[in-house]
Amino acid sequence: MSIDPETLRQRLLEAAMQGISPGQVFKELGITPDNPRALEELMKQAGFDPSSFFPDGQVDMPGMINNLTKDLSPEVKQQLSQVIQGMAYELNNGQPLPPDVEEFLKGWGKGN
Missing domain, CATH: 1.10.287 (Helix Hairpins)
Incomplete structure (x- = not known):
């Protein structure tokens, strides 16, 4: 599932108005520790290159x-x-x- 930054932003705003925690929104959208690919894709869509943060696998x-x-x-x-x-x-x-x-x-x- 691909999540764009605007969808995440909108869903976080809606959740805040409904008293839903940000963690629940991330889970709902599949952005979890066992799914690092989802965060990588979100970072790319937001204009960040994940490999630039961890060029040698260490940071x-x-x-x-x-x-x-x-x-x-x-x-x-x-x-x-x-x-x-x-x-x-x-x-x-x-x-x-x-x-x-x-x-x-x-x-x-x-x-x-």
């Missing part, structure tokens, strides 16, 4: 996130961290995040 994800969000206030980072943790928990069927990811999100959410 400093914390560094990349910190660089992309350096101008956000600690409050906004904390809110985003909570949203990401909630979505990840929901998309991962209640399984905890890997400890290093959980630790990063907690620190990032405190403005670190």
